[in-house]
Amino acid sequence: MKKLSFVMMTMIILTLFVSSTSHIVQAEDNEETEKKVVYFYSPTCSGCQTVKPYVDSLPVKGITLIKYDITDHTQNNYKLLRSYNASYYVPEDEGTVPIIFVGDTYVSGVDDIIQSIETDGEQSIYELAKEDLKDIQVIDFDIEGLGFWGFLTIVFSGLLDGFNPCAIAMLLLFISLLGFTDKRKTLIAVSVTYISALYLTYFALGTILFRFIRQYQSQIMYLSTIITWIVIILALSLFVFSLYDFIVSKNEEYAKIKLQLPKTIQKFNKKLIKYFTRVFDEQSNISLIPILLLTFLLGFIISLTEFLCTGQIYLPIIIGLVQFGESTLLATLMLVIYNLMFVLPLIVIAVVSIKSKSVLLTSNWVRENLHRIKLFNAIFFLLIAIFFIVTNFIL
Known part of the structure; x- marks a missing residue:
């Protein structure tokens, strides 16, 4: 009887230890997996002004928001946008601001961006952000802009x-x-x-x-x-x-x-x-x-x-x-x-x-x-x- 009690106590202790360890590992994984999205916009874009309050709400949901103003020529942000478009295979008619790059995909256009932020399904920004962003190689385009x-x-x-x-x-x-x-x-x-x-x-x-x-x-x-x-x-x-x-x-x-x-x-x-x-x-x-x-x-x-x-x-x-x-x-x-x-x-x-x-x-x-x-x-x-x-x- 004493042996049986000892075995049961040992199993309970091991179970609690494994459970607590898994929670620690899961917590560490969550800390290591930072949800990031990259957002390109322009101050003179009316669509960008429409989605601004929605995009600015992303950090509240635990998402790291990286914003690039394509009119900031000191940072070559427009060239960076074109590099993102090339890496994500964005069609030419969709590769304009406002556009969000998240995980291994992108969301462009006012309606689609608002829907992806407000929805709770698999296509939500929060769910898509669980995937890592693609590695981007900045391309030196010969002809920019128009x-x-x-x-x-x-x-x-x-x-x-x-x-x-x-x-x-x-x-x-x-x-x-x-x-x-x-x-x-x-x-x-x-x-x-x-x-x-x-x-x-x-x-x-x-x-x-x-x-x-x-x-x-x-x-x-x-x-x-x-x-x-x-x-x-x-x-x-x-x-x-x-x-x-x-x-x-x-x-x-x-x-x-x-x-x-x-x-x-x-x-x-x-x-x-x-x-x-x-x-x-x-x-x-x-x-x-x-x-x-x-x-x-x-x-x-x-x-x-x-x-x-x-x-x-x-x-x-x-x-x-x-x-x-x-x-x-x-x-x-x-x-x-x-x-x-x-x-x-x-x-x-x-x-x-x-x-x-x-x-x-x-x-x-x-x-x-x-x-x-x-x-x-x-x-x-x-x-x-x-x-x-x-x-x-x-x-």
């Missing part, structure tokens, strides 16, 4: 902006400027100076806006949804007005065109052109250098007065460069290309006008094709609205 199609968008947008209805007035003003002299060399010099002034002014304005928006985007992150809606409403409004202008210009009812510079700015530009041409005419013996300086000043002033209208296409492009996390160097290159395409119509007009010695021919061509220009603008503004709707509220 990619090839983005590059084509920059090229097409710049060219389209060069034929912007408001820029048409600038083209015609430029044509009238070429009529003050018959000297071929002077015409070429004035053309190059005028176009250079336009190019440098618009490039400088684009660079300043890009740097300003990127620098203060964290401060305006809570306004991103409002800004997005403003861009969408503005683009749709411009689409409607451009479509209307297409109809009236096709019927040669040019007085009914809606999208054009305010009358006060038009009068100011006309007076400015007349003043400069009168100076050139009265000072027939004036040397070339003063003429070029005055021409450059004219181009600079015209650029500022026209920017209110030509910026309708330019500003969404600049915002896109910020949202896609472009580096300063690459964004600068994109602005160089955009503005080269923007002044291309001016270059063509200058060449045609100088060779034909007739500004009337070029002016008539612009007027005859105005309805086509209006139609292309309408299509562009519609695509801008669709792009912002899809990227901010659907994907």
Whole structure:
């Protein structure tokens, strides 16, 4: 009996020891297995603002949250996002912010992220985080951000902006400027100076806006949804007005065109052109250098007065460069290309006008094709609205 009691006591002690040991091991395993998720976002992304309270609640559930702002160029976070996308085999249309990498999978898009955080099933963030994150090797991509199609968008947008209805007035003003002299060399010099002034002014304005928006985007992150809606409403409004202008210009009812510079700015530009041409005419013996300086000043002033209208296409492009996390160097290159395409119509007009010695021919061509220009603008503004709707509220 004593032996039996001894055996039973021994078994009870061993059972308690094994049970307590297993709990210790399990506790140690839980401590060693840290649940981590990696979250990529952008301060200017409205979808990121929607999921922000849900994502910020993850640490409360015992999950270590690692956040990367893709617009932080000091850390190359956009390059890191592309490396994660490559390692997790994320399709191109899903590899945008907001996106969470957890375990051996990923969750992208506003609805899917919110559902994965709120659900308690196997597809919940908490359950998926039990798996370790994949090892990521940062890839040194040659082309970042917008990619090839983005590059084509920059090229097409710049060219389209060069034929912007408001820029048409600038083209015609430029044509009238070429009529003050018959000297071929002077015409070429004035053309190059005028176009250079336009190019440098618009490039400088684009660079300043890009740097300003990127620098203060964290401060305006809570306004991103409002800004997005403003861009969408503005683009749709411009689409409607451009479509209307297409109809009236096709019927040669040019007085009914809606999208054009305010009358006060038009009068100011006309007076400015007349003043400069009168100076050139009265000072027939004036040397070339003063003429070029005055021409450059004219181009600079015209650029500022026209920017209110030509910026309708330019500003969404600049915002896109910020949202896609472009580096300063690459964004600068994109602005160089955009503005080269923007002044291309001016270059063509200058060449045609100088060779034909007739500004009337070029002016008539612009007027005859105005309805086509209006139609292309309408299509562009519609695509801008669709792009912002899809990227901010659907994907």
